[in-house]
Amino acid sequence: AQTVTQSQPEMSVQEAETVTLSCTYDTSENNYYLFWYKQPPSRQMILVIRQEAYKQQNATENRFSVNFQKAAKSFSLKISDSQLGDTAMYFCAFMKPSFTSGTYKYIFGTGTRLKVLA
């Protein structure tokens, strides 16, 4: 069974600095997708970034980028120029499509609570 591990329950960073959140996963599959979701105090779940396993290029979305190391099964999120609005819980998620059953099930990590300090 696939698992997703976020080993940093809490982190803090100074405003305008860079921070990296770690995520590792365990799978024997070759075709899968990885995601980072942000959950601010408002409780909404907001997609931050997505990575397809077959793509070697790391995904980037403005100040957010990932370091995807497929062999090491690592998917870290880097936030550059941290802003107060980045304060949130961040969840890493793994999804493997099942073409035989036509299902797309997600597995989430336990989350990293990030606090950006003024």
Next chain:
Amino acid sequence: DAGITQSPRHKVTETGTPVTLRCHQTENHRYMYWYRQDPGHGLRLIHYSYGVKDTDKGEVSDGYSVSRSKTEDFLLTLESATSSQTSVYFCANGDSNQPQHFGDGTRLSIL
């Protein structure tokens, strides 16, 4: 805006009572999901649906049932609520390998 509405947003009820949470989508996404979020556990899948009247269990399905009679509605029912089911419940939708989009969550307290 993924067009997912969860109702109610908050609910307090007593042990042993039935509870139904509703998830409504305005898009025509085939897949819908129910999760629960608890401290230290992240989001755990309760049930999911891959079409009208097509549902399957997730990793924490005991004590829960679901129904999907229309594409736009996915209901989660606790037949006899227990205190261990106090949680925040999220509904999500999606299509194939596209990212899931989530509702705003329902905070359920069972006393």
